[in-house]
Each structure stands twice: as C-alpha cells, then as structure tokens.
Amino acid sequence: MSFTQKHLLGIEGLAQSAILEILDKAEKYAELNLKTNKRVDILAGLTQINMFFENSTRTQASFELAGKRLGADVMNMQLQGSSIKKGETLVDTALTLNAMRPDLLVVRHPHSGAVDLLSQKVNCSVVNAGDGQHEHPTQALLDALTIRRTKGRLHRLNIAICGDIAHSRVARSNMFLLGKMENRIRLIGPPTLMPSKISEFGVEVYYDMIEGLKDVDVVMMLRIQRERMDGGFIPSEREYFQLYGLDFKKLSHAKEDAIVMHPGPMNRGVEIDGDIADDITRSVIQEQVEMGVAVRMAIMELLSRNQNNKYKKLLT
Amino acid sequence: MSLLLKNALLVEPDLNKVAEGNIVIRNGLIDRKDFRADNEIDCKGKFVAPGIIDLGVKVSEPGESHKESFESAGKAAAAGGVTTIITRPDTKAAIDTPEAYDFVKKKGNDDCIVNVFHIAALTKERKGREICEIGMLKDAGAIAFSDCDNVIQDNKIFSRALKYASTFDALIIGHPQEKSLSQGAVSTSGKFATLMGLPSVSPIAERIGLERDLALVEMTNAKYHFDQITTISSIEVLKRAKKSGLDISAGTSIHHLSFNELDIADYKTFFKLKPPLRSENDRLETIEAVRDGTIDIISSMHTPQDEESKRLPFEEAASGAIGLETILPAMLRLYHSNHLKMDQIFNAISLKPAKRLGLACGSLKHKKIADLIIFDADKPFILNRELLHSKVKNTPFDGHKLQGQVLRTFVKGKEVFSL
Numbered sequence: 001m002s003f004t005q006k007h008l009l010g011i012e013g014l015a016q017s018a019i020l021e022i023l024d025k026a027e028k029y030a031e032l033n034l035k036t037n038k039r040v041d042i043l044a045g046l047t048q049i050n051m052f053f054e055n056s057t058r059t060q061a062s063f064e065l066a067g068k069r070l071g072a073d074v075m076n077m078q079l080q081g082s083s084i085k086k087g088e089t090l091v092d093t094a095l096t097l098n099a100m101r102p103d104l105l106v107v108r109h110p111h112s113g114a115v116d117l118l119s120q121k122v123n124c125s126v127v128n129a130g131d132g133q134h135e136h137p138t139q140a141l142l143d144a145l146t147i148r149r150t151k152g153r154l155h156r157l158n159i160a161i162c163g164d165i166a167h168s169r170v171a172r173s174n175m176f177l178l179g180k181m182e183n184r185i186r187l188i189g190p191p192t193l194m195p196s197k198i199s200e201f202g203v204e205v206y207y208d209m210i211e212g213l214k215d216v217d218v219v220m221m222l223r224i225q226r227e228r229m230d231g232g233f234i235p236s237e238r239e240y241f242q243l244y245g246l247d248f249k250k251l252s253h254a255k256e257d258a259i260v261m262h263p264g265p266m267n268r269g270v271e272i273d274g275d276i277a278d279d280i281t282r283s284v285i286q287e288q289v290e291m292g293v294a295v296r297m298a299i300m301e302l303l304s305r306n307q308n309n310k311y312k313k314l315l316t
Numbered sequence: 317m318s319l320l321l322k323n324a325l326l327v328e329p330d331l332n333k334v335a336e337g338n339i340v341i342r343n344g345l346i347d348r349k350d351f352r353a354d355n356e357i358d359c360k361g362k363f364v365a366p367g368i369i370d371l372g373v374k375v376s377e378p379g380e381s382h383k384e385s386f387e388s389a390g391k392a393a394a395a396g397g398v399t400t401i402i403t404r405p406d407t408k409a410a411i412d413t414p415e416a417y418d419f420v421k422k423k424g425n426d427d428c429i430v431n432v433f434h435i436a437a438l439t440k441e442r443k444g445r446e447i448c449e450i451g452m453l454k455d456a457g458a459i460a461f462s463d464c465d466n467v468i469q470d471n472k473i474f475s476r477a478l479k480y481a482s483t484f485d486a487l488i489i490g491h492p493q494e495k496s497l498s499q500g501a502v503s504t505s506g507k508f509a510t511l512m513g514l515p516s517v518s519p520i521a522e523r524i525g526l527e528r529d530l531a532l533v534e535m536t537n538a539k540y541h542f543d544q545i546t547t548i549s550s551i552e553v554l555k556r557a558k559k560s561g562l563d564i565s566a567g568t569s570i571h572h573l574s575f576n577e578l579d580i581a582d583y584k585t586f587f588k589l590k591p592p593l594r595s596e597n598d599r600l601e602t603i604e605a606v607r608d609g610t611i612d613i614i615s616s617m618h619t620p621q622d623e624e625s626k627r628l629p630f631e632e633a634a635s636g637a638i639g640l641e642t643i644l645p646a647m648l649r650l651y652h653s654n655h656l657k658m659d660q661i662f663n664a665i666s667l668k669p670a671k672r673l674g675l676a677c678g679s680l681k682h683k684k685i686a687d688l689i690i691f692d693a694d695k696p697f698i699l700n701r702e703l704l705h706s707k708v709k710n711t712p713f714d715g716h717k718l719q720g721q722v723l724r725t726f727v728k729g730k731e732v733f734s735l
Contacts, residue, residue: 109629112514
C-alpha cells in the first residue's frame with residue numbers, strides 16, 4: 001500500500017511507488033473493461049459528485065463512467081457561471097455540497113489551487129480533474145498507463161511534450177510524473193508558450209521541433225487554444241502548424257516506433273495532422289481515452305479504501 | 317503632568333545611536349534637560365524610541381468600515397507602536413474631493429487615538445483621467461497625493477499632474493509598475509510560479525514603472541516617493557537615480573522584507589500582495605537597500621481584507637495584508653538577525669517618514685512632540701491573529717514566532733496603549 005492519500009490533488013506530491021500502485025490497479029480495470037459485464041460493486045452505496053466549473057465533455061464522461069462501473073451513485077454538476085454569477089463563492093458551494101454527504105468529489109476549476117482550497121473545506125475525498133494551469137493528475141496517470149502498455153516500460157524513455165506548455169496543466173502533471181519515473185523529458189514549443197524558468201525542472205527545452213523530436217520514443221501533443229493564435233502568443237494558425245504542428249515529415253525524426261499521444265480534444269490541422277491522429281500504427285489517442293476510464297476507476301477504489309482505513313483506525 | 321522614563325535604551329535615529337539614559341515627557345513634549353517629574357517608570361533593559369510613522373495605511377473608511385474603521389485602526393496602531401498613520405485614498409469612494417477629505421479628516425480626529433494624516437487621490441476616482449483639485453486638497457490638509465496601485469498609464473496626464481502638483485510643492489506617491497505586464501498576474505515569474513501554475517509577472521515590470529516615473533519626475537521637477545521597491549533590478553536603477561539630484565524617495569513594505577515567493581505555497585491567500593512577494597535574493601537585497609539608505613521608508617502597507625475576499629482561489633482573492641500591529645516585531649526580526657541596527661530601523665520607520673512628510677516627530681530630541689514608545693525587544697510570543705485589534709485579521713504572521721512587544725505608546729505625551 002503506497003498510495004495512502006485522502007485526496008488526489010496532483011502528481012507532485014506522489015511517490016514513485018504510489019504511482020505504480022495506481023497503474024497496477026488500473027491495469028486490472030483495463031482488463032475488466034473489455035468484458036461484457038463491466039460492473040463491480042466496490043463503491044456501491046457511495047455518492048460521487050462531479051463538479052465542473054469549466055467546460056468538459058470527455059473528462060466528465062470518463063469520471064462518470066468510472067464511478068458508475070464501480071457501482072457509485074454519480075451526480076454531475078455543471079457549475080460554469082451559474083452559481084458563481086449569483087455571488088456564491090467556491091467555498092460556499094463546497095460547504096453546501098459537503099452537507100449532502102458525498103463520498104467523492106471530482107472537481108475541475110479554471111483557477112490554479114482552487115481544488116486544493118476546496119479539499120480543505122470538505123470531509124470527503126477530492127479528485128482534481130484539472131485546476132487552472134496547475135495540475136491534471138488523472139490525465140498524466142492515464143498517459144503513463146498508455147505508455148507502459150505500448151512501450152512495455154515507463155522508464156528510460158525519451159519523451160517529447162509539444163505545444164502550449166505555459167498554459168497546460170497536462171504538461172505540468174506529465175512532466176512531474178514522467179520525471180519521477182526517470183525518463184528524459186523534452187519540451188518543444190515557441191518561447192512565448194514556455195513558462196519561466198522551465199529549464200530548472202530537469203527538462204530539456206527545444207524551440208525547434210525537428211531537433212527536439214530526434215530519436216524520441218513518445219510524442220505528446222498538447223491542445224492549443226485557438227485564442228492564443230490571434231497574434232498574442234503566435235502570429236497565426238498556419239505559421240503554428242508549419243513550425244509546431246505534427247506531420248509525418250517532422251515525426252520521421254522520432255524513433256521509428258515512436259507513439260503519438262494527444263489529451264484531446266484535437267485541433268486537426270493545427271497542432272496535429274489528421275492523418276497521424278488516425279494512423280493506428282502510430283497514434284494511441286483512442287487507447288488513452290480507454291485507459292482514462294481504467295485509471296479513474298483505480299483512483300476511486302484506492303481513495304475509498306484509504307477513507308475506510310482511516311475510519312477503521314479511528315474505531316480501533 | 318510629567319513622567320520620567322529612566323534607565324531606558326534611547327533610540328536616536330537622528331544621531332544614529334542607542335544609549336542608556338533618562339527622558340521626561342512634560343506637557344506633551346520631550347524634555348531632555350530637566351529630569352524632575354511627577355511620576356517615573358523604570359525602563360531598565362527596555363527601549364524607548366520615537367513612535368512609528370506608518371506611510372500608506374488603508375483605513376477602509378468610508379465605504380468598507382466593516383473591514384477597518386478609524387477607531388479600530390487607531391487601537392491597532394497604538395498597540396503596534398505606531399503613533400502616526402498616513403492613510404491611503406484608495407477607499408470606496410476615493411478621497412478625491414475636498415468634501416471627501418473633510419469627512420476622513422473629521423473621522424480621523426474624532427475616532428482615532430493616534431495622529432492621522434491623509435493622502436488624497438491624484439486623479440478623480442483614481443482613474444488617471446482628470447487631475448484632482450490639488451490646491452484645495454492641500455489647503456484642507458492633504459499630506460501627499462497618490463492614486464495608490466492604480467498606475468496612471470497615460471504619460472501626458474501623468475506628467476501634467478506631476479507638473480501641476482509641483483507648483484504646490486506637493487508630494488506625489490507612485491506605485492512603480494508597468495501595468496501592461498502586471499495585469500492579471502498574482503505572483504512573481506520564476507520556477508515557483510511555474511510550479512504553482514499561477515499567472516506571473518516579471519520583476520522587470522517594477523523596473524520599467526520606476527524608470528518611466530523617474531523620467532517624468534526629471535521632466536517635471538516633481539517631489540516624488542515610490543511606495544514599494546522590492547526587486548534587485550529596480551534597486552540598481554534607484555541607486556543611480558538618487559545620485560542625480562532629483563527630489564525622490566523610496567519605500568518598501570515590511571512584508572517584502574519578511575517573506576519571499578515561496579510563502580504563497582499551498583496557495584495561501586494571506587500572502588497575496590501587490591506587488592507579489594519576490595525571490596529570496598530580492599528580499600535580501602531590499603534589506604540591504606534599507607541598510608545603505610537607498611530605500612528610505614518602510615511601511616506596513618496595512619490593507620484590511622475580510623474573510624470573504626480572501627477565502628477564494630488564489631487568482632480570485634483580494635491582495636493585501638494588515639500590518640499595523642506586526643510592523644515592529646517583524647522589523648525586530650531583522651534586528652535580531654543582525655540585518656539592521658536599531659537606529660537604522662527607526663530611521664526607516666520613524667525619522668525618515670517624518671522628514672519626508674514634514675512632520676515634527678520621529679525624534680527623541682529636546683522639545684520635540686512626545687510621540688514615543690517603550691518596547692521590550694526580546695520578549696518572545698506566538699502571534700494569534702484573533703488577538704489583533706484590527707476588525708479583520710488577514711495577517712501573514714498568524715502562528716509565527718516573533719520577538720519584541722510594545723509595552724506603552726504615547727501620543728503627544730498621552731498614554732494611548734499599555735500592555
């Protein structure tokens with residue numbers, strides 16, 4: 001038992017062994033998800049609330065499915081704008097929901113640290129489904145599982161993360177996780193989309209994609225928000241695609257068996273050539289989605305176990 | 317009535333020394349010649365120093381008196397050894413007309429147990445568009461003019477305001493910051509901000525603001541004070557500028573001397589300040605700048621914020637911290653750590669602000685007004701924010717171990733606080 005936390009707020013605070021425990025557990029759920037009967041009742045009777053203060057279809061669906069397959073009662077709350085506009089603060093919303101006695105809160109919020117804040121105010125377990133530009137731990141875990149399954153290992157790989165690093169919580173969580181697993185990480189993108197002092201995180205920074213992709217095992221593409229390409233960060237969409245969009249020509253500099261990943265949703269023809277995304281010999285994008293459900297099931301099971309252990313300790 | 321404080325360690329910033337001696341408070345003035353008195357206090361081992369003059373205090377009145385009023389701010393000041401508070405005009409509504417000024421003046425006189433002077437806004441509603449009635453406000457008593465952290469971006473308007481103010485010899489207080497860079501930022505850019513995923517601003521934004529203001533001061537001959545200098549690169553610029561003979565002075569906040577960017581870890585909003593906390597190197601260099609006199613004045617930048625505005629995600633939370641009651645023990649940390657000498661501390665928190673503002677206090681000289689404090693520099697305590705006198709308790713020092721406590725505070729010879 002290495003993953004003993006009450007919450008999953010980020011990768012930064014996780015030990016290597018805890019990450020491995022989650023991945024091993026997720027592996028079992030990946031098997032289960034292939035069967036006709038995908039249901040286990042580990043979380044039967046428990047209530048899971050998905051609080052999304054920011055738009056999401058895929059992540060929310062993935063969490064919902066994970067909870068339902070484990071037998072939990074799942075409720076979705078779309079909170080973007082609604083109660084916030086009425087002047088209710090995040091903490092008030094959290095306290096209100098807490099009074100309804102949920103067992104698990106899955107939270108996405110547009111501001112960094114908001115999920116940490118919320119976790120301090122409630123009694124149940126909290127899973128960070130993405131906070132601002134800070135972390136998106138389940139994405140990094142599902143990426144790790146996908147890499148391990150396709151590459152056969154999760155260490156000593158050359159991994160390139162490409163695109164809008166500065167605004168990406170996916171990049172941060174992946175950087176932490178893959179670093180903890182002792183991989184070589186390269187960040188590739190225009191300097192305007194690199195966060196300050198990023199090179200101090202033990203990564204290599206490349207502004208040239210061809211140079212950066214040389215001999216990598218894994219190419220992780222990031223989604224770029226269209227509003228960043230109106231001249232504020234980069235001059236235009238077409239220039240971005242030409243310099244940093246992944247096409248077969250650029251990919252040819254990576255290792256022959258390099259895999260291509262993307263957290264979705266993709267902007268075809270902006271950060272990634274549609275043909276690469278659909279090439280089943282290179283792209284593992286669909287598998288990422290599949291592993292997402294498995295990883296989230298694993299995390300929920302472990303968090304409910306950790307909660308139970310705590311109660312047992314209190315009783316004895 | 318007269319009171320003898322005997323065997324005290326007298327802190328004399330104007331003589332750059334601390335020496336044991338006696339001092340008498342007589343008829344509201346300091347008497348250093350005649351030691352006969354009705355009463356006496358033995359101050360053996362305790363310091364007697366001129367009271368603190370805190371430049372740039374926000375007393376959320378008018379508009380937000382649930383956060384702080386002149387009454388509560390006065391009590392907090394007295395308990396913290398602050399004998400004069402200089403209030404900021406960034407209230408709701410701003411102090412930008414003689415009528416608004418008269419309101420705070422009356423409130424201050426009626427409700428506050430320490431001396432109060434007020435800064436008036438430089439432009440109407442602090443919006444940087446129309447110049448305030450500087451002449452009338454100065455007649456009403458405004459001690460300085462400032463738009464606080466609303467940096468006037470239009471150089472034409474700003475230079476006219478400076479020029480206009482210079483005809484009244486009015487002191488202008490500016491916030492050196494290039495807004496186009498700092499907009500939306502809540503932390504200082506660097507490894508830590510990247511780790512936290514927080515919008516950040518380069519320290520260069522402060523330097524650009526400083527250099528712009530300096531150029532306009534040179535052009536207009538204004539009398540100018542920079543409210544908070546907090547980074548290495550702006551200290552270098554300031555050092556050079558001070559040699560050029562401009563009528564400028566600079567301040568910094570006690571919080572930037574006490575904390576660094578790492579203190580916002582776990583997104584603690586009580587450490588959200590404007591400008592944001594800097595790197596440890598910046599902090600140390602700022603202390604050094606106080607030591608060598610490049611930075612003249614240290615203030616608490618007392619900014620009351622209620623729980624509702626702080627209990628939010630870091631980016632949404634209000635900035636600012638209260639400081640009236642913690643400025644002295646926080647300064648004494650720098651004394652105990654041998655960063656600053658006692659007379660250097662009181663130069664920065666008492667004598668220099670008095671001189672810059674033209675106030676007849678900040679000194680223990682004979683016949684000066686008896687605004688002074690007795691304090692024990694060693695007494696250890698753990699700060700409990702609930703015991704502070706301010707209405708709201710947003711102090712970053714909560715739970716901190718501090719050393720040094722005010723024992724008595726006198727304003728114009730009258731005791732306004734005793735422990």
